[in-house]
Amino acid sequence: MSSQGVYDDIAENIAIVKDNIASSAIKSGRNPEDITLMAVTKTVDSDRINFALQSGISLIGENKVQEILKKSPELSITKQQIHMIGHLQRNKVNQVVPHVAMIQSVDSVRLAKEIAKKALALGENMPVLVQVNIGREENKSGFLAETLEEALFEMAEIEGIKIEGLMTIPPFVEKPEMARPYFSKMKALQVDIMAKKIDNISMNTLSMGMSMDYQQAILEGATLVRVGSSIFGKRN
Ligand SMILES: *Cc1c(COP(=O)(O)O)cnc(C)c1O
Numbered sequence: 001m002s003s004q005g006v007y008d009d010i011a012e013n014i015a016i017v018k019d020n021i022a023s024s025a026i027k028s029g030r031n032p033e034d035i036t037l038m039a040v041t042k043t044v045d046s047d048r049i050n051f052a053l054q055s056g057i058s059l060i061g062e063n064k065v066q067e068i069l070k071k072s073p074e075l076s077i078t079k080q081q082i083h084m085i086g087h088l089q090r091n092k093v094n095q096v097v098p099h100v101a102m103i104q105s106v107d108s109v110r111l112a113k114e115i116a117k118k119a120l121a122l123g124e125n126m127p128v129l130v131q132v133n134i135g136r137e138e139n140k141s142g143f144l145a146e147t148l149e150e151a152l153f154e155m156a157e158i159e160g161i162k163i164e165g166l167m168t169i170p171p172f173v174e175k176p177e178m179a180r181p182y183f184s185k186m187k188a189l190q191v192d193i194m195a196k197k198i199d200n201i202s203m204n205t206l207s208m209g210m211s212m213d214y215q216q217a218i219l220e221g222a223t224l225v226r227v228g229s230s231i232f233g234k235r236n
Contacts, residue, residue, distance in 0.1 A: 021037060065096045068217030106155075107142050
């Protein structure tokens with residue numbers, strides 16, 4: 001099992017995903033280098049993640065604090081290469097902040113404040129993305145589009161975080177094409193907010209698109225795609 005041959009599919013999958021990213025970027029008139037590929041490593045063991053890191057992956061995303069704490073010491077990676085992408089409880093903030101370069105899942109002002117408090121205690125500023133519930137789903141976290149602007153003005157005042165953009169998980173749809181209206185709404189929000197030029201807020205990152213629909217997300221303006229199963233295979 002020490003042979004890397006057992007993980008050849010991962011290397012091949014990464015190459016395919018990168019090709020797809022490049023062609024979607026070119027189709028939408030953008031430079032492929034302007035799109036960041038994140039490998040989503042939830043439930044994936046450290047050996048396979050390390051193999052991916054040797055095969056062209058330089059950023060990973062986890063959705064549970066527990067998994068970040070467990071795997072971080074086993075990975076050939078720096079904290080600069082790990083983002084938290086899942087719903088974060090305020091009582092886990094102190095544990096996760098020292099181990100990640102960004103928290104993509106800020107879904108309340110209270111959470112933003114808690115993150116800032118810990119970052120400041122470490123003498124840092126934590127980069128964050130603000131999560132938007134673009135499909136208005138009851139079971140999903142994130143700000144509704146109409147509450148976003150007010151929340152951003154409030155969070156812009158918080159010392160200890162740096163808001164760098166927006167993140168979303170659109171509703172599940174039968175065909176990837178059907179997700180495009182959600183992605184284009186996200187792009188419109190990004191453009192609207194940029195135009196407001198709020199102090200301390202940059203809107204450079206638009207994190208959207210997963211295995212099923214990252215190509216559609218790129219066509220609508222994603223700058224960071226979060227791909228799990230298309231790289232590592234189906235999760236159990
Ligand atoms: C699991 C997950 C992904 C990746 O999902 P795949 O369909 O496996 O690509 C992306 N973003 C978040 C927030 C996730 O939890």
